Every structure is written in structure tokens, then in C-alpha cells.
Amino acid sequence: MASVVSDKRGTYVDLEGHTVRKYDFLQLSKIPRLEFDDPNVESIIANEEPVLLVNSNIISSALKWDLDYLKKNLGAGSFSVYSSKTCKFMYYDEKRAKQWPYFIPPTQRIHMKFEEFCSRVRNLKASDSRVYLQQMLDDSVGKNIVKDFLEFKWQWLTEMQRKMNWGSLTSNLLLIGLPGNITPVHYDEQQNFFGQLTGFKRVILFHPDQFKCLYPFPLYHPCDRQSQRFPKLKELKGYEVIVGPGDVLYIPMYWWHHVESTMNSGITTSVNFWFKAGPTPSQITHPLTAQQKVAVMRNIERMLGEALGDPHEVGPLLNCMVNGRYT
Numbered sequence: 027m028a029s030v031v032s033d034k035r036g037t038y039v040d041l042e043g044h045t046v047r048k049y050d051f052l053q054l055s056k057i058p059r060l061e062f063d064d065p066n067v068e069s070i071i072a073n074e075e076p077v078l079l080v081n082s083n084i085i086s087s088a089l090k091w092d093l094d095y096l097k098k099n100l101g102a103g104s105f106s107v108y109s110s111k112t113c114k115f116m117y118y119d120e121k122r123a124k125q126w127p128y129f130i131p132p133t134q135r136i137h138m139k140f141e142e143f144c145s146r147v148r149n150l151k152a153s154d155s156r157v158y159l160q161q162m163l164d165d166s167v168g169k170n171i172v173k174d175f176l177e178f179k180w181q182w183l184t185e186m187q188r189k190m191n192w193g194s195l196t197s198n199l200l201l202i203g204l205p206g207n208i209t210p211v212h213y214d215e216q217q218n219f220f221g222q223l224t225g226f227k228r229v230i231l232f233h234p235d236q237f238k239c240l241y242p243f244p245l246y247h248p249c250d251r252q253s254q255r256f257p258k259l260k261e262l263k264g265y266e267v268i269v270g271p272g273d274v275l276y277i278p279m280y281w282w283h284h285v286e287s288t289m290n291s292g293i294t295t296s297v298n299f300w301f302k303a304g305p306t307p308s309q310i311t312h313p314l315t316a317q318q319k320v321a322v323m324r325n326i327e328r329m330l331g332e333a334l335g336d337p338h339e340v341g342p343l344l345n346c347m348v349n350g351r352y353t
């Protein structure tokens with residue numbers, strides 16, 4: 027049994043030499059770890075299953091993106107930094123947040139210069155709010171960052187995008203976090219090549235068919251796509267992987283994922299590649315896949331909100347339609 031450590035912050039276990047939070051999920055399987063040019067990689071990605079690409083040097087030009095290098099080269103712009111009173115950084119839609127009564131944003135987004143972010147990170151006291159820099163990379167960054175970015179393995183990335191018939195690359199998010207930071211379990215509606223640059227993160231993933239155990243907020247809620255709670259822990263079947271410098275994890279669209287910077291990692295830097303989904307296949311076959319069922323549920327919530335003219339009427343109508351009838 028891996029060593030378990032408990033302190034006022036929680037209970038931790040050792041996972042492959044990394045200190046991570048202990049969760050009582052019963053079943054966490056491993057994800058295949060393959061060389062990026064392994065012939066099986068393409069079929070796994072085509073099957074929309076997660077795979078860890080090791081020694082991929084897809085992002086090796088950015089392995090030097092530590093705080094000092096980024097401070098010198100990221101540029102003089104302001105960056106989106108989230109601050110949280112806890113270790114969790116749950117995403118929320120700021121526009122919706124303004125219209126959702128009694129919604130209390132779980133984090134606060136602050137624009138700050140990279141210098142300020144560095145000094146906050148370096149002088150963080152236990153009583154301070156945690157910070158997590160999450161900034162889309164754009165052409166405002168310094169020329170050395172542009173150079174490193176252009177040296178990513180774009181030929182492999184665009185080849186995979188074409189083979190999988192994905193849509194356009196929508197963004198690359200630069201993520202710089204503290205040990206112990208958590209992005210709570212959620213799903214995205216984009217395909218994701220998640221590149222780890224410095225430090226280590228533990229990723230727990232759940233298949234889209236685990237929707238019934240993860241209770242996402244309503245579609246119109248600011249925290250749409252984020253899980254509200256884990257009541258059926260025992261039924262959850264998940265996958266777990268540690269990503270380290272140079273690793274690229276394929277997180278398929280609609281797959282739930284929880285991401286934490288390991289406790290003994292040091293500052294973590296990641297860059298992701300979000301691609302739009304491909305077009306809906308002309309031939310729909312039945313039974314629908316779990317992903318297609320999530321898309322159907324989202325469309326029903328969306329249409330009901332429009333038909334009822336009020337997102338707060340969707341819940342009562344769905345309950346009226348289902349409770350006691352579809353037992």
C-alpha cells in the first residue's frame with residue numbers, strides 16, 4: 027500500500043514517486059504510455075481514447091519555459107491570473123455569472139504583469155490566496171517565445187488534426203500553477219493535446235459515459251461542464267496518469283478530467299492545444315456513443331431554455347417530465 031501522509035491540508039499518497047491527493051475512487055486504471063510515433067497511437071486517438079505520448083518532443087522547444095525564462099521573454103503584457111482561497115480553480119463563465127442569481131464566483135480573475143505573478147508565487151505565504159496563471163498565447167508575447175512556439179512539432183500536430191478530421195486549432199493556453207493547485211473535474215467540447223513543460227501533474231480521467239455519476243451543472247449555469255459533486259464515488263471507473271516534462275496527453279473531447287499539480291512538483295507549466303470538433307458524421311449509427319448522448323442532452327437543455335424563454339424554468343420542466351414517469 028503506498029505510504030499515506032495526512033496533514034491539515036488533507037491526505038496524500040505516493041504515486042510513482044509523486045505526492046498526490048488520496049481519493050477513495052476504487053477503480054483507477056492506467057492510460058497507455060506510447061512513443062508518439064508508435065503505430066497504435068493513431069487508432070487510439072481515432073477511437074477518442076486518452077493516450078500519453080512520451081519522448082514526443084512535440085513541445086521540447088518549450089521545456090525551458092521556467093519562471094526566469096518566461097519573465098525575460100513573455101513580454102510586457104498583462105496576463106490572466108486566477109486567485110482562489112482554496113486549492114481549487116473551477117472554471118466559470120463570467121458573462122453568465124452576472125445573470126445567475128446568488129452565484130458566488132469560486133475564483134477571482136486578475137490581470138497582472140508577469141513580474142507581479144512571479145513575486146506572488148515566490149513570496150506566497152500559507153495564508154495567501156493561491157494563484158494560477160491561465161493565459162491564451164497570442165502574438166503579443168516576446169520573440170523568443172514565438173520562436174519556441176514555432177519550433178513545436180507542427181507537422182505532426184497538423185497531420186493528426188487532418189487525419190482525425192478535427193476542426194481548427196482554437197487556442198493554446200499557457201498554464202502556470204503552484205504545487206497542489208487543482209482544476210476540478212470537468213469536460214471540454216474540444217479535442218486537447220495537453221503538453222507538460224515543467225513540473226508534474228496528476229490527471230484523473232473519466233469516460234463520457236460516467237456522466238450519470240458526475241452531475242454537471244445545468245447548461246445555462248456559469249459552471250456548465252463542471253461537475254457539481256461526487257456522490258457515487260464507488261461506481262466511478264477512472265483512469266490516472268502522471269504527466270511530466272515533455273509528455274503530451276491526448277484528452278479526448280467530452281472526457282471528464284481532474285488535473286492537480288503534484289504536491290512535490292514545484293511550479294508547473296503546461297501548454298495545451300485545443301482543436302474544434304470535426305463535422306457531425308453524415309451517417310449517424312445507433313446506439314449513439316456516450317459523447318453523442320452528451321451532445322443530445324446539451325441540445326435538449328439549450329432548446330428548452332430557448333423555448334421556455336427562461337433558463338430557470340428548464341429544471342422544473344425536466345423534473346415534471348421525468349420524475350415518477352421514467353423511473
Ligand SMILES: CCC[C@@H](CC(=O)O)C(=O)C(=O)O
Pocket residue numbers: 117160199201208209214218220277283285286296298
Ligand atoms: C483551464 C484549463 C486547465 C487544464 C487543466 C490544468 O492544467 O489545470 C484543462 O482542463 C485543459 O487543458 O483542458
Ligand SMILES: [Zn+2]
Pocket residue numbers: 212213214283
Ligand atoms: Zn479541461
